[in-house]
Amino acid sequence: MSAFPDAVRNAWHLVALSRDLGPGQVRKVMLCDTPLALFRTADGVGALVDRCPHRNYPLSEGRLRDGALECPYHGWRFATDGTCVEVPGCALAAGDGQRLSAQALRVVERHGGIFVALSDKAPAEPPLPPDFGNPQLDHFWWQQGTWQGRAFDAVENVMDPFHTGHLHHGFIRRRDKRRKVQLVVASHGDSLAMTIHQDAPDHGIMSRVLERERTRSVSTYYPPCTVQARWEGEKRLTLCVTAIFTPATAGSFTPFARFSTPKGLAPGWLKQAAIRLFLDPVVAQDRRALAKQHAVMEHFGHPRFATGPGDLLGDRLYRLWKGERLEPGEDPPVAAEL
Ligand code: FES
Ligand SMILES: [Fe+2]
Incomplete structure (x- = not known):
């Protein structure tokens, strides 16, 4: 059983500051007992559950290559939306990208913070308190x-x-x-x-x-x-x-x-x-x-x-x-x- 009420698991959460995830960087963060691999490519920030779908190696120990996160074990690569884009040494058949995908979470960057939703039940956007981005x-x-x-x-x-x-x-x-x-x-x-x-x-x-x-x-x-x-x-x-x-x-x-x-x-x-x-x-x-x-x-x-x-x-x-x-x-x- 989760230690967290549904209201907590289903919310958006601030998991890192933008300044702490530079281009090409990968970080592991914990959110409600779920380990995540956060990474930044030219397409934006990706947040994958930190478990390679192939043999469950921690993806957060991987590195970025050609704009995708590469698992250190067999070298499978994942895009920010979790799609598997490469299995080294093999050709991917149609549909393999989805079938072999890593679990991707919704992630947005607002006012220097990286927010992640663990659940589909989170609203479309993280609700922000007053003046959070006030330019005055x-x-x-x-x-x-x-x-x-x-x-x-x-x-x-x-x-x-x-x-x-x-x-x-x-x-x-x-x-x-x-x-x-x-x-x-x-x-x-x-x-x-x-x-x-x-x-x-x-x-x-x-x-x-x-x-x-x-x-x-x-x-x-x-x-x-x-x-x-x-x-x-x-x-x-x-x-x-x-x-x-x-x-x-x-x-x-x-x-x-x-x-x-x-x-x-x-x-x-x-x-x-x-x-x-x-x-x-x-x-x-x-x-x-x-x-x-x-x-x-x-x-x-x-x-x-x-x-x-x-x-x-x-x-x-x-x-x-x-x-x-x-x-x-x-x-x-x-x-x-x-
Ligand atoms: S465990 Fe990740 S590629 Fe095999
Ligand atoms: Fe205090």
């Missing part, structure tokens, strides 16, 4: 390996503001100097948003350096694997971070983040350098925490979570992850100190 904004991508833990727990981590002052003490917020905030949770049927209203930026060093003003921030979960956080000042957006947690296996995921900021304030490269400076330590803290959490759940064989007074999202994230819809509506505001 500067964008840059961040990616750092595959992490230990469940993709779902990573979604919950970024939707949860209460760990930011504790685990990330000093960087984002401070546990000794909390700010009074109002938290408002809104269900939109197929997404869930938490808005944090506050009068001033957080006390952490990251906010003090990067933000001049802040009146609210909104984190929205777009199931199954995307969370977008938007920080807004009096008049406009100051920063938008789209985090995507692609399930690799039941116990690992590949995180991607896309940073979007309004053009004009500072050159894009400077904003990128400043964000990265603060991002690296914060990301390392989350990475360690998710790995430790996962090790404990593995030890006990399953997760078992208590719902505290700050866990305002309850089981709604999990219901969306499983493909359920939520009753639209807004919760009453909750006062807290973050």
Whole structure:
């Protein structure tokens, strides 16, 4: 049985950044426990299940030759659509190309990301969150390996503001100097948003350096694997971070983040350098925490979570992850100190 709900298996997933798959390159990626061979030819990107149809050699260990992926074992070659275009030493009969084809998946490239659909049930296009390709904004991508833990727990981590002052003490917020905030949770049927209203930026060093003003921030979960956080000042957006947690296996995921900021304030490269400076330590803290959490759940064989007074999202994230819809509506505001 798959460790993933149908809603996850049937979605589009970001599996790699375009910049990490140059012309003529082949890469192996894991997606929902399925190994894939990704490769780029002049025709575009191909995504084949990483199993040669002939004798099941891993195709990701092959190389590109004449615009097709060549299996290292007997040299069969496959086009981006999976068609077998060559069996060395033999002539292919009519129909052999299809009969001997590798299993090809739908793949599209959008805004510097390579998206793959494991299932025919995925929609025609990957749904993208707001501003993902907005030309009015500067964008840059961040990616750092595959992490230990469940993709779902990573979604919950970024939707949860209460760990930011504790685990990330000093960087984002401070546990000794909390700010009074109002938290408002809104269900939109197929997404869930938490808005944090506050009068001033957080006390952490990251906010003090990067933000001049802040009146609210909104984190929205777009199931199954995307969370977008938007920080807004009096008049406009100051920063938008789209985090995507692609399930690799039941116990690992590949995180991607896309940073979007309004053009004009500072050159894009400077904003990128400043964000990265603060991002690296914060990301390392989350990475360690998710790995430790996962090790404990593995030890006990399953997760078992208590719902505290700050866990305002309850089981709604999990219901969306499983493909359920939520009753639209807004919760009453909750006062807290973050
Ligand atoms: S196993 Fe791939 S060509 Fe034979
Ligand atoms: Fe965090």
